[in-house]
Amino acid sequence: MKVAVLGSGAMGCLFGAAFHRAGADVTLVDVNAEHVGTINAKGLELDLRSGVENLPIRAALPAEVSEPVDLMLVFTKTFHTQGALEGIAAAIGENTHLLSLQNGLGNDKRLAGFVSDDRVMVGASMLPSDLVGPGRVRSHGEGYSKLYPAFGGDPAFAEQVAGLLSAGGLETVLDLNIHEVIWSKVIFNATMNPLCALTRRTPGFLGANPESRATIKSAVAEGIEAAHANGVMVDGQPIYDLTETSMTDHADHEPSMLQDLHAGRRTEVDAINGAIVTAAKEAGVAAPVLETLWHLVKLEEAKLKQG
Numbered sequence: 001m002k003v004a005v006l007g008s009g010a011m012g013c014l015f016g017a018a019f020h021r022a023g024a025d026v027t028l029v030d031v032n033a034e035h036v037g038t039i040n041a042k043g044l045e046l047d048l049r050s051g052v053e054n055l056p057i058r059a060a061l062p063a064e065v066s067e068p069v070d071l072m073l074v075f076t077k078t079f080h081t082q083g084a085l086e087g088i089a090a091a092i093g094e095n096t097h098l099l100s101l102q103n104g105l106g107n108d109k110r111l112a113g114f115v116s117d118d119r120v121m122v123g124a125s126m127l128p129s130d131l132v133g134p135g136r137v138r139s140h141g142e143g144y145s146k147l148y149p150a151f152g153g154d155p156a157f158a159e160q161v162a163g164l165l166s167a168g169g170l171e172t173v174l175d176l177n178i179h180e181v182i183w184s185k186v187i188f189n190a191t192m193n194p195l196c197a198l199t200r201r202t203p204g205f206l207g208a209n210p211e212s213r214a215t216i217k218s219a220v221a222e223g224i225e226a227a228h229a230n231g232v233m234v235d236g237q238p239i240y241d242l243t244e245t246s247m248t249d250h251a252d253h254e255p256s257m258l259q260d261l262h263a264g265r266r267t268e269v270d271a272i273n274g275a276i277v278t279a280a281k282e283a284g285v286a287a288p289v290l291e292t293l294w295h296l297v298k299l300e301e302a303k304l305k306q307g
């Protein structure tokens, strides 16, 4: 399978490596010229719990990819999806499938503007990953990934994709209820990511303090109510369980929102907290804790703009 990973930062490199290990023809596409150059010159360095690995994977700037691919895995930040797909139009042919495992709500609609609905796949990943420097990625935590065609239909291609990822070392399964999976993940992210970003601490710190534990409980409860009000019947307990797992298994992982603030970049809080709060309001329910976390992270972003 010919695969392009669009946005080859922390997660894109981790997944590109799995496709490469499974024998796919992979190109890591990114706008960061230093990162692309380092991967081409020295290989991709992956620091995993199992050890450090160096993989000779091809990397490219978007303008350098001119042949259509079978699969384009989109792993930019959500607010870059539209521009990134426009910038790689030459690689999107009439048989190209698009897959997003990005955080947040609305990724299905963002991809649907570029290929027919039957070639859009979405999902979520619980794997943690950090971009340590040009050509270097660290992932020290376990986690599964789930995917499915976003608008239903034949899952045969999605099955092949999940098979390759699993063969390449990243456990991936199909889930018919993919929108419940995505909502469960976004509720988790809307709770844990802002709390870590605002305190500048990792999940282990949140687990050790009663104030964060109380906030986690309220935020998750609001997210579940918002999902149910929107007709997405998520099961609540596994989301609380995920927060517990992250406070132990991912105790030292910097959630992507914390990585963003540390790097002085915009966060994805609008697609995460903002999207849940908006959906909640549209369905006639309030989500005040999630809304406050959203606004506090927006203030952090405003501080970054001030310098």
Ligand SMILES: NC(=O)C1=CN([C@@H]2O[C@H](COP(=O)(O)OP(=O)(O)OC[C@H]3O[C@@H](n4cnc5c(N)ncnc54)[C@H](OP(=O)(O)O)[C@@H]3O)[C@@H](O)[C@H]2O)C=CC1
Residues within 6 Å of the ligand: 006, 007, 008, 009, 010, 011, 012, 029, 030, 031, 032, 062, 075, 076, 077, 078, 080, 083, 084, 085, 087, 101, 102, 103, 104, 125, 126, 127, 128, 129, 130, 131, 255, 256, 268
């Ligand atoms: N990190 C994690 O542990 C997890 C992240 N996620 C989700 O995965 C997605 C990706 O996150 P993550 O890997 O952390 O993000 P990163 O910032 O590490 O990677 C995104 C990459 O996309 C690049 N990029 C930006 N614009 C374009 C473009 N037009 N064309 C090609 N590449 C572009 C960025 O370059 P530049 O930096 O120069 O803008 C960057 O290298 C997000 O939605 C995140 O929420 C999900 C689960 C876990």
Ligand SMILES: CC(C)(CO)C(=O)C(=O)O
Residues within 6 Å of the ligand: 103, 125, 126, 127, 128, 129, 189, 192, 193, 246, 250, 253, 254, 255, 256, 257
């Ligand atoms: C790794 C994980 C699952 C939890 O922190 C995540 O989604 C993120 O960092 O955004």
